[in-house]
Amino acid sequence: MNTNARGSLIRPLPLPASASRPVVTPLSPSVAYASDTPDALDAQYEGRVQGYTYSREGHPNADVVAARLDAMEGVRGGIVTGSGMAAVTATLLGLLQAGDHVIGGNQLYGRSLRLMTDDLPRLGIATSLGDPCDVEAIRALIRPQTRLLLIEAVSNPTLRVADIDGLAALCREAGILLAVDNTFTTPRGFQPFAHGADIVLHSITKLLAGHSDVMLGYVAARDPDLAERLRVFSISTGLSPSPFDCWLAERGLLSFDLRFDRAQATAARLADHLATLPGVTRVIYPQRTDHPDHARARALLGDQGCNMVSFELTGGRAAANAFARAAEGLSFAPTLGDVGTTLSHPASSSHRGLTPQNRAALGLSEGFFRISVGLEEPEALMRILTDAVAAATSVTG
Secondary structure, three states: OOOOHHHHOOOOOOOOOOOOOOOOOOOOOOOEOOOOOHHHHHHHHOOOOOOOOEHHHOOHHHHHHHHHHHHHHOOOOOEEEOOHHHHHHHHHHHHOOOOOEEEEEOOOOHHHHHHHHHHHHHOOOEEEEEOOOOHHHHHOOOOOOEEEEEEEOEOOOOOOEOOHHHHHHHHHHHOOEEEEEOOOOHHHHOOHHHHOOOEEEEEOOOOOOOOOOOOOEEEEEOOHHHHHHHHHHHHHOOOOOOHHHHHHHHHHHHOHHHHHHHHHHHHHHHHHHHOOOOOEEEEEOOOOOOOOOHHHHHHHHOOOOOOEEEEEEOOOHHHHHHHHHHOOOOEEOOOOOOOOOEEEOHHHOOOOOOOHHHHHHHOOOOOEEEEEOOOOOHHHHHHHHHHHHHHHHHHHO
16 A cells, blocks of 8 residues: 555646746646636636636736737737637637628738638628728728728738728728738837727737747737637637747747848848849839838838838749749748748749639739848848849740
8 A cells, every 4th residue: 555645646746946037938838727726716717816727718928928019019918829810810700790891901911811702701791802002992892881901011922001090090980990910010110009900910920930930820909808809719719829839939029129120121132132133023112112102101111111022023933933943042931030031922822722813913923922031141142032033034035
């Protein structure tokens, strides 16, 4: 007979006592958290004391990341979700119901567009798409059932700059919510709440975490009641994030300002360089004077331009293949915001679900590429792009 009953217990054992504390936030992978009594558990669920119960309902690593992003966006009560699309889903399905109508920018990220056009209608939520650079075009889409407008501050991948001030005024006038995806611009480049947004969301996966090893999103609402609805929906539908991803994301956020400034400065140089290369028909970068929304970009973003550059090559898929093969050292991958520069081809990745006609309407030809600029030396990137464009031009001859 084992007389040491406690010695046979698998859990719990107390952590060793320490007069010091960790410099790095500890990783807390536990799914469950033990409470002392049913009364103590009631106190947590009723908000009388702070505590954790089950990681789907919240955990320390998610709260640390949410607090950092709240401070960056100037809000309280934001939540971290399992992906950027989970943040979009929480916004649309957590705040809308059958019979409602939602308007989306017509240049949203490809999966956001598919959610709007394919999934919401089958759930009884009507959708319309319009140009976020044209307030009157959006006004024409508003119905009595319209509840929300979802736009991107700077669109993916066409880098158009939404008329956020005008749209915010329109939404206040019409009594509808304005939700802004701030992924490309980030809080360092633009703060939507200061310009009238009701909801702000991010794909943390991208530049905020910045290392291509995290899949997370973030959504916050100015109104505490809306924030609570987003939180409850995310918990109920299992949109919760991984503690490990949150732990990695916090590490990425610590260097975010430095990475953003370096990548953005390089992006501006690459945009100007690409514009000089034979075979490049157009370059899209918000701070270039030939950008269609240059004046608005200066007014909203100031000196900020983001780390993304889009451009179009002459020729079709053959030229695109030649360019990607010749861009040695750059990853051809459907992502952005990594420490290394990546290339994306929307026609074969983010916007492949659209018809060729719909892609053409957005200006996404087979020669259209988006560059997510990383931390390499600008001169090295310019040499790689020069050679890759020359290879593409040689194919189209």
